[in-house]
Amino acid sequence: MQWRIAVACLSSYFVFQVSTPVLFTYQSPAAAGQMGLSLSIMLAVTAVGGAWVSTKGPRFGTLIARRDFQQLDALFHRALRQSFGVVFLGGLLAWVAVLALKLAGHRLSERILAPAPFAFLVIVLLANHVFDCEAIYLHAHKQDPFIPISLVAGPILGVSTYFLGRFYGAAGIIAGWAILVPLLYLGLGTWIFKRNRREWHRECRNDEYVS
Numbered sequence: 175m176q177w178r179i180a181v182a183c184l185s186s187y188f189v190f191q192v193s194t195p196v197l198f199t200y201q202s203p204a205a206a207g208q209m210g211l212s213l214s215i216m217l218a219v220t221a222v223g224g225a226w227v228s229t230k231g232p233r234f235g236t237l238i239a240r241r242d243f244q245q246l247d248a249l250f251h252r253a254l255r256q257s258f259g260v261v262f263l264g265g266l267l268a269w270v271a272v273l274a275l276k277l278a279g280h281r282l283s284e285r286i287l288a289p290a291p292f293a294f295l296v297i298v299l300l301a302n303h304v305f306d307c308e309a310i311y312l313h314a315h316k317q318d319p320f321i322p323i324s325l326v327a328g329p330i331l332g333v334s335t336y337f338l339g340r341f342y343g344a345a346g347i348i349a350g351w352a353i354l355v356p357l358l359y360l361g362l363g364t365w366i367f368k369r370n371r372r373e374w375h376r377e378c379r380n381d382e383y384v385s
Contacts, residue, residue: 189302189331189355190217193347196339204284209344212287215268216299220306223261227253227307234314243375254307261303265296291348298351305359308367319370320363327358 190213198206230253237246272292275283287295309320331354338346 189328189335189351192332193335193339193344196336196347197344200340201343205344207285208287209347211285212292212295215286216265216295219264219268220261220299220303223257223259223264223303224306226257226260227310231310231314234311238314247371250307250311254304257307258300258304261300265300269293269296287344287348291345294348294352298348298355301356301360305363308363312367312370315374317370317374319366323358323363323366327354330354330358 193213194206194210197209227250230249233249234246237243237249269289269292272283272286273289275286276289286292305320309318312318312320331351334350334354335347338350342349
C-alpha cells in the first residue's frame with residue numbers, strides 16, 4: 175500500500191504543482207504567482223473539506239472487518255456529502271472574493287487568477303476531491319484499484335500542462351484540467367470505485383454464506 179500511495183501522490187504532484195514552474199519558464203513570474211496563489215487557496219479548502227472523510231478511515235476499516243457494509247456505505251456517503259459541501263462552499267466564497275477584488279480594481283486582484291479561470295479551477299478541484307474521497311474508502315479495504323489511473327493520468331496531465339501552459343498560459347492549463355480531470359478522475363475513477371465496491375462486498379457476503 176505504501177508504494178501505491180506514493181505513486182498516487184507523485185501523480186497528484188504532476189497534475190497540479192508542475193503548472194507553476196511551467197508558467198514561470200514560458201509565461202512570466204506574475205503568471206506563475208497567480209496560479210500558485212490560486213492553487214494554494216483551493217488546495218487549502220480541499221484539505222479542510224477532506225477532513226470529513228479522511229478522519230473516518232479507521233472507522234471504515236472497522237466496519238469492513240465486521241462486514242457491516244450497509245453502515246459503511248451510509249457513513250461514507252454522509253461524510254462525502256458533508257465534505258463536498260464544505261469544499262463547494264469554500265470554493266464559492268473564494269470565487270466571490272476574487273470577483274469582488276476584480277470589480278473593485280484592488281491591486282490584490284493582479285496576484286490571483288481572473289474570475290473565469292478561477293471558477294474552472296474550483297470545478298477541477300471539486301472533481302479531484304471526490305476521487306480522493308473514493309480512494310480513502312477503497313484504501314480502507316487494503317486495496318488500491320486506482321493505481322492504473324494514477325500511472326496514466328499523471329503523465330497525460332503533465333504533458334497537457336506543459337504544452338497548454340507554454341502556449342496558452344494559465345487559462346490553457348486549467349482548460350486542459352477541466353476536460354481531463356473530470357474524465358479520468360471523476361468519470362473513470364467513480365466507475366472503478368462502484369465496480370470494486372460491489373464485487374468486494376459480494377465476495378465477502380458469499381464467503382460468509384459458505385462459512
